[in-house]
Amino acid sequence: MEDVHISSSEHNGLQLHLCSTNKFKTISIMLMIKVPLQEDLTTARALIPHILNSGTINYPNRKLIKEKLGEMYGATLSADVQKKGDHQIIMFRMEIPADQFLSIPHSLLKLSLDLLHEVVYNPLLENGKFNSSIVEQEKRSLKQRLSSMYDEKILYANVRLIEEMFKGEAYQFPASGREEDIVSLDALSIHQVYKNLLENGFFDLFIVGAFNENEVKSMVQDIFSEQHNNNPIKEISSERKVGNPVKVIQDRMDVNQGKLLLGYRTFSTIQDEDYEAARVANAIFGRFPSSKLFINVREKESLAYFAHSQIESNKGLLIVMAGIDFDNYERTVEIIREQEYAMKKGDFTESEVAQGKAMLISLLLEAYDTPLGIMEVSIQAIDSGLSNNLNDEIKRISRVSKSDVVRAVNKWNLDTIYFLNREEYINECSNLQKVR
């Protein structure tokens, strides 16, 4: 097994993670700026990467940035914002062809890092604040992105479940913010938030592809010459809320299929001892087509096409999802909960545990086959504080036992049942109340 190695070093406070490998045809770059979630700043921060990507001092509009990228052999630069645990993450991704495919003598990597730095640190300014026409444009664009969420019903249902589960907490809103916040934001206020981000954000830069590590280290040292905050983020989530009665929420919309979501608190994040046990539990419960949810909701009862569950590693959150006929709400909730109880009672075999572990190890190994997967593995190691050595990671999964799984599952607590129902009025509210 050829070893893919990730080496980390610090440069002016910025954390650099390099993986030099010949496996890929491109070089991938990702810059992550991480800050604690703050309800009042979420929307402004969501706008920042898009504003930065729209004009810099040397490339004052989007077209000029795109043309510059075009000259750089079709390099791509995209910006995004995410929410993970109790943090908001602003990210920039770049991808360029590997040297052997270029007809130019010099490496594109330095040019790419220069451009990335320019976008992050040298935005187009007017009177010491962001360019107001870019800001207005991006406000409109964000409004549009938020409203198009209504058109994607599964996504919408997911956003609504989170909102209900984490009411009153910073985690309740999507990473891209809230529509009602947009109007009050302007070029000056967003620029303040930006300055604060540069000062207090934690910077991780990942580069995966074929290059000379030492050359790249000195490039980064020279290009990202500003002093970055290097106080590591210790705790990724402070979620420790104890169980309340199950909340049942129903929305109505013009949909053809009901979207049923169950939100559980797992009380184990990537930083907890029993995290791998919780992942094995989810493998048996709902993650795969061989899991209990798929077998019982789909294969046995033909109630759904999709029926699965997923874990948010940094929040201690597990979401079950199924698309069902409106009339099958009660029956489906009942079957899902039966699977949960079966898990809690230990009603599964040793071979299901072995199978779940084998599948997780397989996913881990294949992560090393893609640039993004390698970055993901290294992010997980940063968040967990554990080693990113492949053999250590395999060991952590392998040593999970059936009793570990049972113990982890017994911490799971159903918090909210969310159902996106059809529009017409049918008197079934009384039925909904009964479900517990």
Place this chain on the structure above:
Amino acid sequence: MNAVIYKKLGETIYHEKLVNGLEIFILPKKGFHKTFATFTTKYGSIDNKFLLPEKKCITQVPDGIAHFLEHKMFESEKGDVYHTFAKQGAFANAFTSFSRTAYTLSATFNINENLTTLLNFVQDPYFSDETVEKEKGIIEQEIKMYDDNPDWRARFGILANMYKSHPVKIDIAGTVNSINQITKEDLYACYNTFYHPNNMLFFVVGPVEPEEIIKLIRNNQEQKTFSKPEEIHRIFPDEDAKVNRRSSVMNLPVQTPKVFVGYKESNPGRQGQELLKYELSLNVLLELMFGNSSEAYEKMYNGGYLDKPLTFDYTNEKGFGFSVIGGDSREPEEIINIVDETVFKFKKESIKKEDAQRIIKKEIGSFLSAINSPQFIANQFTRYRFNDMDLFDVLPTLENLTEKDLEQVLHLHFSEESKTTLTVIGK
């Protein structure tokens, strides 16, 4: 076994055609963990009318049957194949397109065992009245999931604008009504017609020894008996270059209207290198005319008609082809006007060499990024091969494209009679 070396890409593909007609391709990938395999039949949703092999009579099967069959293949007499793969630590999946049905395998260990399971389950049809009935409920929910997706509905809306009778306009999964007519006899008829090894391709990519894998597949196939390969007769209705409708409006629950401009391919018969050059030229043209560094997009964005980039794509398989440009806009008419103006302007003027080269480089960059993924290679290699093309010829063909090639394709594809528009507005 023969080998084809792609020096610039640093890849070697091994190929063998077995006596029963099955084509095998192996792409070894050193340093990778995962082995990914696809077992694909040249059979998709458009193949709904054909000559039954033994009876020599024409049959028309219910819409959505290729996809239904794909679902049912996962069930054997002994139960669900997902579990066999799970026991072997592997993942299986499948998809159905207009012209292909592919079964995929992803595994990091037990490779020989898993490849054998893939070969065996796809070559072991088992349908009973009861299991066919049970699947209808599941697929009904799949259809309803897509019914809640406005972009998917719009795609078939614009295809219905373009095509009078070609089955490409029918949703791949069919309708709740059509799938309810499917019987186990229909499934066997389709299986027996289209799942002969002679109509199939097996692709393996990963850290494997080509000799060993080909031997494994050969031995597996030699233990099974197949009927003599026969030519498949598919029957398609006549369809000319004119669109069925110039425009239409759909009402769906959307917040912002959606607008689409489509062009129906007037000569969808191209195959081989001719098709490769044509479709790559079209992809470059679409990016040049409507991509996020284009004047058209800048105009739409600055005018406030659009808040995110346009989407565009070109599809061409033997017998049908189309391009679709789309976006979310409160001013759908303005988008249509700018698309029209752009096509007009490009046709009137000549394309600048540096503009063409800039986009060609961009396309090369995105091709290189795409082939980082073994799944992409396996799925796409098969699609190219079924149309007599070679996926790895994309790189040299792109490198050799000129602005003259683009201009030629521009005039062939974007014509007034092949254009149609679709607007989706909120209910």
